[in-house]
């Protein structure tokens with residue numbers, strides 16, 4: 141596959157067949173391209189298919205349909221070539237905690253056939269990077285959650301991969317530890333030219349860390365782009381309006397208004413609708429919007445003006461809010 145993209149995914153589908161004969165479509169046709177040296181975040185709620193996608197890209201699972209390649213090597217037919225070029229840290233901590241940090245890193249290097257001198261040099265380098273040098277000879281069982289995550293990160297890097305896959309790298313960490321992990325991740329890209337593909341539920345993580353974000357929901361990549369571009373496409377401000385009545389007529393009016401950039405309509409919990417109206421200047425357009433609603437026969441229950449965020453991008457494309465954590 142001639143391509144400048146280090147990750148190429150085409151029409152990827154994954155079905156899980158459950159014992160009862162039920163089939164779960166975890167991935168429903170994903171296309172994804174990631175350039176060398178990019179930090180790409182897959183953002184999506186529980187069950188969206190993020191871990192499934194990562195498992196296929198890291199050769200742990202076979203796709204049902206479609207293809208995926210890392211550095212030009214197909215994950216299904218050339219898994220050994222793929223494994224030689226990747227590192228991975230999983231969502232759950234999988235360290236053998238009976239071992240010391242140093243033993244864990246060394247064992248991983250051995251697994252990949254790295255010579256002893258190289259392993260020792262790499263361990264020293266990585267322990268310094270993730271700030272574990274002082275505790276490296278203690279059993280991992282005694283590490284804090286943040287230390288275990290950092291050790292996982294170091295392990296993923298033992299074999300100097302071209303692509304590092306991180307499944308929820310900062311799940312369950314306090315803000316200080318998260319910021320630390322983010323710093324290492326950026327440093328790795330800047331200093332080693334590593335490509336990083338990570339998954340997250342956290343909009344903050346996606347926004348601060350990623351060059352590009354892909355929003356995943358129900359097994360599909362719904363929208364992708366630079367966080368700032370995705371946000372900007374919604375308009376300068378968002379007027380969020382809940383109400384009932386003729387929302388279709390109101391929508392039609394809105395789409396004709398010159399100051400409206402974009403409108404998304406979602407069904408609200410109760411009867412009624414929630415409208416996300418992207419405008420050039422929120423405060424200034426509030427009065428004319430209320431007037432339009434009235435004229436169209438749409439009764440406003442509540443209204444607010446806000447600067448758009450990645451959360452609004454998520455709402456615009458999926459119809460529901462992603463809880464940040």
Ligand SMILES: Nc1ncnc2c1ncn2[C@@H]1O[C@H](COP(=O)(O)OP(=O)(O)OP(=O)(O)O)[C@@H](O)[C@H]1O
Pocket residue numbers: 156157164165166184185186187188189190191192193231341
């Ligand atoms: N081994 C499996 N067998 C059957 N179904 C599975 C299996 N693994 C995942 N699934 C299902 O596939 C869908 C996608 O799951 P996946 O773990 O990829 O989501 P995710 O985006 O990583 O979620 P989370 O944010 O909770 O980690 C879900 O409906 C899940 O229940």
Ligand SMILES: [Mg+2]
Pocket residue numbers: 190191192231307
């Ligand atoms: Mg997952």
